[in-house]
Amino acid sequence: MYGSSDEDVERLYQKIIQAWNHRDAQGMAKLFTEDGVQIGFDGSMLTGQKEILDHLNPIFENHPTAPFIVKVKDIKMLGTDVAILRAIAGMIPPGKTEIEPTVNAHQTMVAVKKEIGWRIQLFQNTPAQFHGRPELVEQMTKELRQSHLGT
Known part of the structure; x- marks a missing residue:
């Protein structure tokens, strides 16, 4: 069971997902530390709130981005002031x-x-293509679908 810090970390994660889903570049960027790093699905690496904002603004303005469907898999506290959250995401x-x-x-x-x-x-979004293992893609998609539909 998660403690209050875990809940705070999960809330922070949900905020970045909500900002993406609402196409809110400013909302996403402000969730990072001043020197925070975002590594995108395409491998692009952005450092700092301004660079993140400058990268996301044209994406949201010019592309119909798909919303995320997510499931938190694990939160590990690495002391009282650092945590790692792992999740799976679909669109x-x-x-x-x-x-x-x-x-x-x-x-x-x-x-x-x-x-x-x-x-x-740090926020990293890594493709889960599972080359040559379509059953793992299917399994992840099923898990996300179940999480999304609450079944």
Whole structure:
């Protein structure tokens, strides 16, 4: 069972997911520390709130981004002020109703507790393509679908 710090870390993760789903670049960027790092699905690495904001703004302005469907798998406290959260994520493309398995991902967030509360030091979104193992893609998609539908 998660303690209050775990709950705070999970809330921080849900905030970044909600900001993405609402196409809110400013909302996402402000969740990071000043020198926080975001590593995107395509491997792009951004450092600092301004760089993250400058990268996300044109994406949200020019592309119909798909919302995330997520499931937190694990939160590990590495002391009282650092935590690692692992989650799985899928996306439902605009105009569709089902998760698109080709963009499933593992997400890792390193959170640090600052005077102003928990902030993201690292957020990494790694493709979960499982080359040559389609049963693992299917298993992850099924788990996300069940989590999303509450079954």
